[in-house]
Amino acid sequence: MMSAMKKKPTNSGVPARSNVAVAIRVRPPNEKEAKDSLIVKTDPIDRSVTIRNKVFSNFERVYGQNSRQSEIYKDLVKKQVEDVLRGYNCTIFAYGQTGTGKTYTMEGGEGSIEGDWETDENTGIIPRAAQHIFTELTAKTGIEYIVRLSYVEIYNEEMIDLLSSPSSDDKHLIRLFEDPAKKGTIVISGVEDIPVRCRDDVYRLLKQGTEQRRTAETLMNKQSSRSHSVLTISVLIRESLPSGEELVKQGKLRLVDLAGSENIGRSGAEGKRAKEAGNINTSLLALGRVINALTTNAPHIPYRESKLTRLLQDSLGGSSITTIIATLSPVNTNFDESVSTLEYAHRAMNIKNRPEINENVNKKDLFKEYSGQIERLMRELKAARDKSGVYLDQELYDEMGKKIETSEERISLLEQQLEDTLELMRKHLADIELMDDYYGKAYTRVRNLEQRLALRVEELEEAKMTIAKEKQAHEETRRALGRCRSHAEEAFTVAEETKKVGWEAHHELMRLHPRCDAIGEIANENRNVSLELSRSINESIPPMREANDLRMKNGEEKVKEAETALNVLNEAVAEKIPATKESIDEANETMKSLLSRLSSIHSSHNENAQKETSLLVTMIRKAQLHLESTIDSVVTQLIESNDEGRIKVEEMEHQNEIMRKEMDQLRSDCREAIATAQMKRMEAGEELEKKRNQFKDEMERKTKDMMNMMNSFVSSMSSMGETIEEGQRGQEETIAERMNQMGEVEMGWGDEMDETCEKLKNMMNESTEKTKDQISTCLPILSSMGQKTEDYGRKSEIDREDWKKERETIEEECRGKHELSLSSALSSIDSLKETHDKTQVDTVAALENTKSIIAESWKEVDGDMDKLMKIVIEETERIREIPPKDVEQVQREFQDNQSPPTEEELFAESEDEVEEGEENDENDQQKKFKEKAKLRRSNFRVRDSLLVGGDDLQSPSKLIGMRGQRIEEEGSEASFGSDRTNRRTNN
């Protein structure tokens, strides 16, 4: 294929001429060989193999029994795969005796075909190469590519397409021909060249081909392959250059698993098997000859001697990069075969190739080239045919016959070539059509995929939003849990405070109890004092009342007496008035008769009369004074009784004051007690604060644990979210990558895309399911945690309520007891005060009542006195108007009417008279005094006869005299009344 591609010298590290690389691999001995001696020694550093004494060196690589598949691949194949992708043809074939590990090296151990090429040690070169090619291709951007796979078997010099359906009988159609445009490049026609889109396609086809391989059991190996298998992976890469040119690269990787190279005789093959072995050896012998010819610079290389050599023409001495892996058995039994293989390999090592890269050309050039080629061939064909109708002489004819024969051969060759070229072209066209078809499909698919991608992106966005919501929900849950924690903390704080207050109250209560007891005792004492006081007051009130009553009674009596005396006086006056009138008349008469007689002595007699009058006035004044003093004494007594009441009131006030002081003391005690309680409360508070801190620390620790749990949960959730996000991101990236690739590759692998999308969808579904599962796993945990938090909160609430209730109870009890004791003390004090106030009020009322009674008495007395005074004044005035009588007469009259004054009175009066400035000598005065005393004594006798009452009250004349004197002194009646009133008020 791709004969139109020009070859150009190698570049990029591939030498222009390079020897076929030969590596030796020695497998480990199998069970059968366990007792056999190991004769093959490998030196990887020296790259030499020693078998007995024979040393084979300068190999590309040498691997011992413990070599690893991955090692082989990295050293021998990896670079070639990269070269294939750059446009080189590369061949790797395994050569060796049956059962030495050719298939193991090329395909891998049992079941290894589906293993991961990078990790699975069983995996052989073919699966690794397939994986590697697709990994590299998918990693490249800006290219389109198509990968095709053909798998043929050469068995008994027959080529069999291992990928065609087993029923088809088209094996004879498979031909090998040289690419006319690329000399030496052998093309296999008539085989299925199946496009593959991924590693799995390769595996599937490999499996299919392997099943078709004919294997026969030989004595040497149970599954000894009697055929050569050739797997070809062609890669066509179309690349758009920045210049706008379209470049096409085509590389080919041939992986050949040769049949065993053992001796027929030793293999034990018989009959058909022997034929097989022979054919096998024919091919291998031809291969040997080719190798010999190549290494000895022979003019002819017998590629055409066998299908195998024909097929490997390009790989041996051609433009391919070739690696041979010669496999060996390590044991002595296989010595000959091992030596043969080593010699074979050593010879092959000298084959020189000229690796050429398949020149990058654009599509137009490719067509042009093919067209030119076809045209040329057609021309040649036509020319050849045209010549066939010309008549020539015999010799010339014979010559021409020969020439015609030659020409016919050439024609047939050209026809063959033309046919091959046409087939190639058809193939290329088919490739291009296929590519275009793929491109169109891919374009449509890309569109569809873009739409799907948009949908996926939307879904992804939705999923992201869902995740974000979930995250938010988680965040909210975390926050809610945080709030719950803070609520719980608050609840605990409150509970602690409540506890503290409760304890404080309890302590305070405990401390207040004795204080309350003391207060109660004081209150009891106060009550007793109060009771005592009220009792004493109650006791003192009746005597006071009695005293008052008595005084009132006395006053009344006195008033009554005064009234009686007044009445008596009035009566006496009334009695005396007619007698007096008569006496006055007689006296008038006497006076008249004696007027003349007395006129001489008028002046002296007048003087005596004035003296008598003044004596009378003095007597009246004395009586008045006596009365006043009596009244004053009554008033004083009243005042005294009033003072007594006042003293009692004062005492009570004093008591009250004491009680107030005691109350103040009590209050200050209470305050002190409260201050002490507060202090104690503070102390208890500090203690409780400590305990609370301890409790809080404990709580914080527990909460921290809880939070740690929560955080780990949340972090696991977030990591889960991140994983999901990463998964999503990965999916996004994968989708984007896929889309990029899809956008860039116009060839059809829509199915792959579908599959990828399906896979992605599945992945997303899986991821969603996983997320759901995780969420569903998390939800019960969350709900249980929420439940726990709720329970916790509820418990805290209950605790808080309990504490609150307890606190209220304690407070109530405390307050109740405290208040009860205080209120009882206060109520006892209040009751005492009330009693006291009541007593005071009663006393004051009693006093006021007494006062009003006395005032009433006074009013009455005043009225009577006024009346009396009026009478006395009138009488006095009337007496004053009476003309002076004869002294004797007067004396008689007085003797008749008045009791004689006592000596002291007379003496006092005489002294008064002396003080009044009378100028008499001492003898005269004594004489006169005696005379006056005599007179007065006689007068008083008269008076005594007139008087009814005792000595306490003065005679009416005295009273009159006193009153008269006072009137004279004060000058008016009103002033006297007001003066007395004033004095009473003052009292």
Ligand SMILES: Nc1ncnc2c1ncn2[C@@H]1O[C@H](COP(=O)(O)OP(=O)(O)OP(=O)(O)O)[C@@H](O)[C@H]1O
């Ligand atoms: N390097 C190795 N390490 C472990 N086992 C190996 C190795 N090489 C070969 N074997 C084992 O040896 C046996 C024969 O190997 P294999 O079939 O690959 O030989 P072969 O050369 O392909 O034989 P045939 O020519 O008959 O196809 C297999 O069971 C294989 O697993």
